[in-house]
Amino acid sequence: MKIDSFFPDNVKAALKNDPPGEWMPALPKKCIRLSSGYPAPKLVPSGEIKAAAARLLDEEQDLPLHYLGTPRMEKLKQQIQNRLAERNIKVQEDELLITAGACQAIDLIARVLLDENVAVAVEAPTYMEALEIFRNYTNQIISIPIDDQGLRTNELAQVLAERKSAGLTLPRLLYTIPTFQNPTGTTLSGERRNHLLELAAEYDFLILEDDAYGELSFGESPTTLKTLDTVGRVLHVGSLSKVVAPGMRVGWIVGESEFITAFSWFKKDLDHPFAQATMAAYLEKVDLDERLTELKTVYRSKSERLAQYIKKYFPESVSWYVPQGGYFVWVKVPGVDTAEMLEKALAAGVSYVPGRFFFANQQEGIEYLRLSFSYESEERMEAGVQILGELIASYLKKTT
Structure with a gap:
Protein backbone atom coordinates (compact mmCIF):
# COMPACT_ATOMS: atom_id res chain seq x y z
CA MET A 1 0.00 0.00 0.00
CA LYS A 2 1.35 3.38 -1.01
CA ILE A 3 0.18 5.61 1.81
CA ASP A 4 0.91 8.98 0.19
CA SER A 5 -1.41 8.05 -2.68
CA PHE A 6 -4.28 8.71 -0.29
CA PHE A 7 -3.17 12.30 0.34
CA PRO A 8 -4.58 15.08 -1.87
CA ASP A 9 -2.09 17.32 -3.67
CA ASN A 10 -2.40 20.18 -1.18
CA VAL A 11 -1.53 17.88 1.73
CA LYS A 12 1.43 16.40 -0.16
CA ALA A 13 2.68 19.93 -0.76
CA ALA A 14 2.29 20.83 2.93
CA LEU A 15 4.17 17.71 4.02
CA LYS A 16 7.20 18.85 2.03
CA ASN A 17 7.66 21.73 4.46
CA ASP A 18 9.74 21.41 7.62
CA PRO A 19 7.95 19.44 10.36
CA PRO A 20 5.97 21.60 12.81
CA GLY A 21 8.03 22.68 15.79
CA GLU A 22 11.34 21.58 14.28
CA TRP A 23 12.82 24.87 15.49
CA MET A 24 12.34 23.67 19.10
CA PRO A 25 15.44 21.71 20.16
CA ALA A 26 15.52 18.97 22.75
CA LEU A 27 16.63 20.81 25.87
CA PRO A 28 19.06 19.23 28.33
CA LYS A 29 18.02 18.86 31.96
CA LYS A 30 18.35 22.01 34.05
CA CYS A 31 18.88 24.05 30.88
CA ILE A 32 18.39 27.80 31.35
CA ARG A 33 15.40 28.29 29.05
CA LEU A 34 15.77 31.69 27.44
CA SER A 35 13.92 30.15 24.49
CA SER A 36 10.61 29.58 26.26
CA GLY A 37 7.76 31.97 25.55
CA TYR A 38 5.96 30.76 28.66
CA PRO A 39 4.57 32.62 31.66
CA ALA A 40 6.73 32.67 34.76
CA PRO A 41 5.87 29.46 36.67
CA LYS A 42 5.10 31.37 39.88
CA LEU A 43 2.60 33.54 38.01
CA VAL A 44 0.51 30.64 36.67
CA PRO A 45 -2.55 30.53 39.00
CA SER A 46 -2.56 26.75 39.46
CA GLY A 47 -4.18 26.91 42.89
CA GLU A 48 -6.99 29.18 41.72
CA ILE A 49 -7.60 27.05 38.63
CA LYS A 50 -7.69 23.90 40.77
CA ALA A 51 -10.28 25.56 43.03
CA ALA A 52 -12.29 26.69 39.99
CA ALA A 53 -12.34 23.16 38.55
CA ALA A 54 -13.44 21.71 41.90
CA ARG A 55 -16.18 24.30 42.28
CA LEU A 56 -17.33 23.67 38.71
CA LEU A 57 -17.65 19.90 39.26
CA ASP A 58 -19.32 20.36 42.64
CA GLU A 59 -21.93 22.67 41.14
CA GLU A 60 -22.48 21.04 37.74
CA GLN A 61 -21.43 17.44 38.34
CA ASP A 62 -20.99 15.61 35.03
CA LEU A 63 -22.14 18.43 32.71
CA PRO A 64 -18.67 19.92 32.04
CA LEU A 65 -17.47 16.46 30.98
CA HIS A 66 -20.03 16.02 28.18
CA TYR A 67 -19.74 17.06 24.53
CA LEU A 68 -22.15 19.98 24.91
CA ILE A 89 -13.44 46.45 21.03
CA LYS A 90 -17.21 46.30 21.00
CA VAL A 91 -18.37 42.95 19.71
CA GLN A 92 -21.77 41.29 19.32
CA GLU A 93 -22.30 37.63 20.20
CA ASP A 94 -22.31 36.54 16.56
CA GLU A 95 -19.02 38.38 15.95
CA LEU A 96 -17.02 36.31 18.46
CA LEU A 97 -15.80 32.72 18.23
CA ILE A 98 -14.08 30.97 21.14
CA THR A 99 -11.18 28.79 19.98
CA ALA A 100 -8.66 26.35 21.42
CA GLY A 101 -6.00 29.03 21.77
CA ALA A 102 -4.70 31.54 19.24
CA CYS A 103 -3.13 28.87 17.02
CA GLN A 104 -6.48 27.25 16.30
CA ALA A 105 -7.84 30.72 15.54
CA ILE A 106 -5.04 31.41 13.05
CA ASP A 107 -5.47 27.96 11.49
CA LEU A 108 -9.21 28.43 11.04
CA ILE A 109 -8.69 31.79 9.37
CA ALA A 110 -6.03 30.33 7.07
CA ARG A 111 -8.17 27.29 6.24
CA VAL A 112 -11.14 29.44 5.25
CA LEU A 113 -9.30 32.22 3.42
CA LEU A 114 -6.19 30.68 1.84
CA ASP A 115 -5.35 28.16 -0.84
CA GLU A 116 -2.48 27.64 -3.29
CA ASN A 117 -3.81 30.42 -5.52
CA VAL A 118 -3.92 32.98 -2.72
CA ALA A 119 -1.09 35.06 -1.22
CA VAL A 120 -0.62 36.02 2.42
CA ALA A 121 1.59 38.89 3.59
CA VAL A 122 3.57 38.58 6.82
CA GLU A 123 6.05 40.59 8.82
CA ALA A 124 9.72 39.70 8.56
CA PRO A 125 10.42 38.38 11.14
CA THR A 126 7.16 36.92 12.45
CA TYR A 127 5.72 34.23 14.72
CA MET A 128 7.17 30.93 13.50
CA GLU A 129 4.06 28.84 14.17
CA ALA A 130 1.95 31.19 12.07
CA LEU A 131 4.41 30.68 9.21
CA GLU A 132 4.03 26.92 9.63
CA ILE A 133 0.25 27.25 9.49
CA PHE A 134 0.22 29.44 6.39
CA ARG A 135 2.57 27.07 4.55
CA ASN A 136 -0.02 24.31 5.00
CA TYR A 137 -2.34 26.27 2.72
CA THR A 138 -0.19 28.35 0.36
CA ASN A 139 3.40 28.85 -0.72
CA GLN A 140 2.68 32.43 -1.77
CA ILE A 141 4.06 34.26 1.25
CA ILE A 142 5.01 37.92 0.88
CA SER A 143 7.44 39.16 3.54
CA ILE A 144 7.52 42.81 4.62
CA PRO A 145 10.34 43.94 6.96
CA ILE A 146 9.87 45.63 10.29
CA ASP A 147 11.91 48.18 12.19
CA ASP A 148 11.71 49.63 15.70
CA GLN A 149 8.23 51.04 14.90
CA GLY A 150 6.84 47.75 13.62
CA LEU A 151 5.75 46.82 10.13
CA ARG A 152 7.24 49.18 7.53
CA THR A 153 4.00 50.21 5.90
CA LEU A 160 1.65 46.22 -3.27
CA ALA A 161 1.97 48.84 -6.01
CA GLU A 162 4.73 46.89 -7.76
CA GLY A 167 -0.04 41.65 -12.57
CA LEU A 168 1.15 39.52 -9.63
CA THR A 169 -1.12 38.06 -6.97
CA LEU A 170 -2.03 40.55 -4.26
CA PRO A 171 -2.44 39.33 -0.70
CA ARG A 172 -5.90 38.37 0.47
CA LEU A 173 -4.69 38.48 4.07
CA LEU A 174 -1.95 40.29 5.99
CA TYR A 175 -0.85 38.75 9.29
CA THR A 176 0.56 41.13 11.89
CA ILE A 177 1.41 41.18 15.58
CA PRO A 178 1.24 44.96 15.95
CA THR A 179 1.68 45.14 19.72
CA PHE A 180 4.81 43.73 21.45
CA GLN A 181 5.56 41.58 18.46
CA ASN A 182 6.85 38.03 18.62
CA PRO A 183 9.83 37.78 18.18
CA THR A 184 11.03 41.39 18.21
CA GLY A 185 8.97 43.00 20.96
CA THR A 186 8.38 46.03 18.71
CA THR A 187 5.08 47.93 18.50
CA LEU A 188 3.45 49.36 15.39
CA SER A 189 3.23 53.15 15.64
CA GLY A 190 -0.14 54.90 15.57
CA GLU A 191 0.62 56.51 12.23
CA ARG A 192 1.47 53.15 10.69
CA ARG A 193 -1.66 51.54 12.13
CA ASN A 194 -3.77 54.07 10.26
CA HIS A 195 -1.66 53.68 7.12
CA LEU A 196 -2.07 49.89 7.24
CA LEU A 197 -5.86 50.20 7.40
CA GLU A 198 -5.76 52.62 4.46
CA LEU A 199 -3.71 50.15 2.41
CA ALA A 200 -6.11 47.34 3.30
CA ALA A 201 -8.97 49.39 1.88
CA GLU A 202 -7.02 50.48 -1.21
CA TYR A 203 -5.80 46.99 -2.12
CA ASP A 204 -8.78 45.08 -0.72
CA PHE A 205 -7.15 42.71 1.75
CA LEU A 206 -8.00 41.58 5.28
CA ILE A 207 -5.80 42.04 8.35
CA LEU A 208 -5.28 39.25 10.87
CA GLU A 209 -4.34 41.07 14.08
CA ASP A 210 -2.65 38.70 16.52
CA ASP A 211 -3.00 40.41 19.90
CA ALA A 212 -1.57 37.68 22.13
CA TYR A 213 0.58 40.14 24.11
CA GLY A 214 -1.63 43.21 23.85
CA GLU A 215 -2.52 43.41 27.54
CA LEU A 216 1.07 43.01 28.75
CA SER A 217 2.10 46.63 28.32
CA PHE A 218 4.79 48.19 30.48
CA GLY A 219 3.12 51.55 29.97
CA GLU A 220 0.03 52.71 28.13
CA SER A 221 -1.50 50.02 25.92
CA PRO A 222 -1.69 50.96 22.21
CA THR A 223 -5.06 51.14 20.50
CA THR A 224 -5.80 47.87 18.73
CA LEU A 225 -6.24 47.73 14.98
CA LYS A 226 -9.70 46.29 15.58
CA THR A 227 -10.67 49.40 17.55
CA LEU A 228 -9.59 51.58 14.61
CA ASP A 229 -11.35 49.35 12.08
CA THR A 230 -14.62 50.89 10.90
CA VAL A 231 -15.47 48.58 7.99
CA GLY A 232 -14.71 45.06 9.27
CA ARG A 233 -11.37 44.36 7.57
CA VAL A 234 -9.63 43.31 10.79
CA LEU A 235 -9.90 39.79 12.18
CA HIS A 236 -8.77 40.16 15.78
CA VAL A 237 -7.23 37.10 17.46
CA GLY A 238 -6.63 37.03 21.19
CA SER A 239 -5.81 34.54 23.92
CA LEU A 240 -5.70 34.03 27.67
CA SER A 241 -2.52 31.97 27.33
CA LYS A 242 -0.14 34.77 28.29
CA VAL A 243 -2.24 36.30 31.07
CA VAL A 244 -3.69 33.17 32.71
CA ALA A 262 -17.53 30.39 8.14
CA PHE A 263 -14.87 29.80 10.80
CA SER A 264 -17.35 28.03 13.10
CA TRP A 265 -18.47 25.85 10.15
CA PHE A 266 -14.94 24.40 9.95
CA LYS A 267 -14.36 24.42 13.70
CA LYS A 268 -17.53 22.33 14.20
CA ASP A 269 -17.60 21.02 17.78
CA LEU A 270 -13.85 21.06 18.35
CA ASP A 271 -14.29 22.85 21.66
CA HIS A 272 -12.75 22.00 25.00
CA ALA A 307 18.55 44.38 29.03
CA GLN A 308 21.06 45.07 31.82
CA TYR A 309 22.54 41.59 31.50
CA ILE A 310 22.85 41.87 27.73
CA LYS A 311 24.61 45.20 28.07
CA LYS A 312 26.92 43.77 30.73
CA TYR A 313 27.86 40.46 29.15
CA PHE A 314 27.39 40.71 25.37
CA PRO A 315 30.06 42.16 23.06
CA GLU A 316 29.56 45.79 22.02
CA SER A 317 28.78 44.83 18.40
CA VAL A 318 25.56 43.13 19.52
CA SER A 319 22.36 45.21 19.27
CA TRP A 320 18.77 44.66 20.41
CA TYR A 321 15.31 46.21 20.56
CA VAL A 322 13.99 47.42 23.93
CA PRO A 323 10.40 46.12 24.24
CA GLN A 324 7.57 48.08 25.81
CA GLY A 325 5.65 44.94 26.72
CA GLY A 326 5.28 41.25 26.00
CA TYR A 327 7.84 38.49 26.59
CA PHE A 328 10.79 38.90 24.23
CA VAL A 329 14.00 40.69 23.29
CA TRP A 330 15.27 40.44 19.71
CA VAL A 331 19.05 40.41 19.40
CA LYS A 332 21.32 40.90 16.38
CA VAL A 333 24.74 39.24 16.56
CA PRO A 334 26.69 40.45 13.50
CA GLY A 335 28.91 37.81 11.96
CA VAL A 336 27.48 34.85 13.91
CA ASP A 337 25.22 32.08 12.58
CA THR A 338 22.99 31.71 15.63
CA ALA A 339 21.53 28.39 14.45
CA GLU A 340 25.03 26.94 14.26
CA MET A 341 25.89 28.38 17.69
CA LEU A 342 22.83 26.85 19.36
CA GLU A 343 24.34 23.37 19.70
CA LYS A 344 27.23 24.76 21.77
CA PRO A 354 17.69 31.15 16.38
CA GLY A 355 16.37 34.00 14.27
CA ARG A 356 16.16 32.05 11.02
CA PHE A 357 12.95 30.29 12.08
CA PHE A 358 11.03 33.58 12.20
CA PHE A 359 11.55 34.35 8.51
CA ALA A 360 9.92 32.91 5.38
CA ASN A 361 13.37 33.34 3.81
CA GLN A 362 15.48 31.86 6.58
CA GLN A 363 18.71 33.41 5.30
CA GLU A 364 17.43 36.78 6.53
CA GLY A 365 17.55 35.63 10.15
CA ILE A 366 20.98 34.03 10.38
CA GLU A 367 22.49 36.74 12.63
CA TYR A 368 19.50 37.06 14.98
CA LEU A 369 18.22 35.28 18.06
CA ARG A 370 15.22 35.63 20.35
CA LEU A 371 15.55 35.71 24.12
CA SER A 372 12.61 35.38 26.50
CA PHE A 373 12.56 37.15 29.85
CA SER A 374 9.18 35.77 30.93
CA TYR A 375 9.98 32.25 32.12
CA GLU A 376 13.26 32.07 34.01
CA SER A 377 14.16 33.71 37.32
CA GLU A 378 16.39 36.79 37.20
CA GLU A 379 19.31 34.81 38.66
CA ARG A 380 19.12 32.06 36.06
CA MET A 381 18.52 34.63 33.34
CA GLU A 382 21.75 36.42 34.26
CA ALA A 383 23.68 33.16 34.29
CA GLY A 384 22.30 32.26 30.87
CA VAL A 385 23.15 35.62 29.35
CA GLN A 386 26.68 35.42 30.75
CA ILE A 387 27.17 32.01 29.12
CA LEU A 388 25.83 33.31 25.82
CA GLY A 389 28.01 36.42 26.00
CA GLU A 390 31.14 34.32 26.39
CA LEU A 391 30.06 32.03 23.57
CA ILE A 392 29.30 34.95 21.23
CA ALA A 393 32.67 36.52 22.03
CA SER A 394 34.43 33.27 21.16
CA TYR A 395 32.57 33.09 17.83
CA LEU A 396 33.43 36.69 16.99
CA LYS A 397 37.14 36.04 17.67
CA LYS A 398 37.06 33.29 15.02
CA THR A 399 35.76 35.74 12.40
CA THR A 400 38.33 38.50 13.06
Missing part, protein backbone atom coordinates in the same frame (compact mmCIF):
# COMPACT_ATOMS: atom_id res chain seq x y z
CA GLY A 69 -20.51 21.32 28.04
CA THR A 70 -22.23 23.70 30.42
CA PRO A 71 -23.83 27.15 30.48
CA ARG A 72 -20.49 28.42 31.74
CA MET A 73 -19.16 28.08 28.19
CA GLU A 74 -21.59 30.81 27.15
CA LYS A 75 -20.60 32.74 30.26
CA LEU A 76 -16.96 32.59 29.12
CA LYS A 77 -18.02 34.16 25.85
CA GLN A 78 -19.74 36.97 27.75
CA GLN A 79 -16.71 37.43 30.00
CA ILE A 80 -14.46 37.80 26.95
CA GLN A 81 -16.93 40.21 25.33
CA ASN A 82 -16.81 42.33 28.48
CA ARG A 83 -13.02 42.19 28.55
CA LEU A 84 -12.83 43.26 24.92
CA ALA A 85 -15.28 46.11 25.57
CA GLU A 86 -12.92 47.44 28.25
CA ARG A 87 -10.31 47.67 25.47
CA ASN A 88 -12.75 49.51 23.19
CA ASN A 154 5.71 52.43 3.32
CA GLU A 155 7.57 49.37 2.07
CA LEU A 156 4.32 47.39 2.10
CA ALA A 157 2.73 50.11 -0.05
CA GLN A 158 5.62 49.90 -2.51
CA VAL A 159 5.41 46.10 -2.72
CA ARG A 163 2.80 43.62 -7.61
CA LYS A 164 -0.36 45.26 -8.94
CA SER A 165 1.55 46.90 -11.79
CA ALA A 166 3.22 43.59 -12.69
CA ALA A 245 -2.34 29.78 31.54
CA PRO A 246 -1.39 28.49 28.08
CA GLY A 247 -2.42 24.90 28.79
CA MET A 248 -6.06 25.98 29.18
CA ARG A 249 -6.14 26.64 25.42
CA VAL A 250 -8.62 29.53 25.42
CA GLY A 251 -8.50 32.00 22.55
CA TRP A 252 -10.88 33.78 20.22
CA ILE A 253 -11.56 35.45 16.89
CA VAL A 254 -13.44 38.73 16.55
CA GLY A 255 -14.76 39.54 13.08
CA GLU A 256 -17.79 40.24 10.95
CA SER A 257 -20.56 37.71 11.57
CA GLU A 258 -20.24 36.20 8.08
CA PHE A 259 -16.59 35.40 8.75
CA ILE A 260 -17.38 33.98 12.18
CA THR A 261 -20.05 31.73 10.66
CA PRO A 273 -15.87 22.14 27.20
CA PHE A 274 -14.14 21.33 30.48
CA ALA A 275 -11.28 23.81 29.94
CA GLN A 276 -13.63 26.57 28.80
CA ALA A 277 -16.04 26.04 31.70
CA THR A 278 -13.13 25.92 34.16
CA MET A 279 -11.77 29.18 32.76
CA ALA A 280 -15.21 30.78 33.17
CA ALA A 281 -15.36 29.59 36.77
CA TYR A 282 -11.85 30.96 37.36
CA LEU A 283 -12.72 34.36 35.88
CA GLU A 284 -15.80 34.56 38.13
CA LYS A 285 -13.59 34.84 41.20
CA VAL A 286 -10.47 36.66 39.96
CA ASP A 287 -9.87 40.38 39.56
CA LEU A 288 -8.22 40.23 36.14
CA ASP A 289 -7.20 43.90 36.21
CA GLU A 290 -5.36 43.31 39.49
CA ARG A 291 -3.71 40.22 38.04
CA LEU A 292 -2.63 42.13 34.94
CA THR A 293 -1.09 44.83 37.11
CA GLU A 294 1.00 42.16 38.84
CA LEU A 295 2.03 40.56 35.54
CA LYS A 296 3.07 43.88 34.04
CA THR A 297 5.11 44.80 37.11
CA VAL A 298 6.96 41.49 37.13
CA TYR A 299 7.59 41.34 33.39
CA ARG A 300 8.68 44.98 33.21
CA SER A 301 11.28 44.28 35.90
CA LYS A 302 12.46 41.11 34.19
CA SER A 303 12.68 42.89 30.83
CA GLU A 304 14.82 45.62 32.35
CA ARG A 305 17.04 43.04 34.01
CA LEU A 306 17.55 41.15 30.76
CA ALA A 345 24.86 26.92 23.78
CA LEU A 346 22.74 23.90 24.69
CA ALA A 347 25.86 21.96 25.64
CA ALA A 348 26.76 24.86 27.94
CA GLY A 349 23.28 24.75 29.48
CA VAL A 350 21.34 27.64 27.90
CA SER A 351 18.75 27.81 25.12
CA TYR A 352 17.40 30.48 22.78
CA VAL A 353 15.54 30.46 19.47
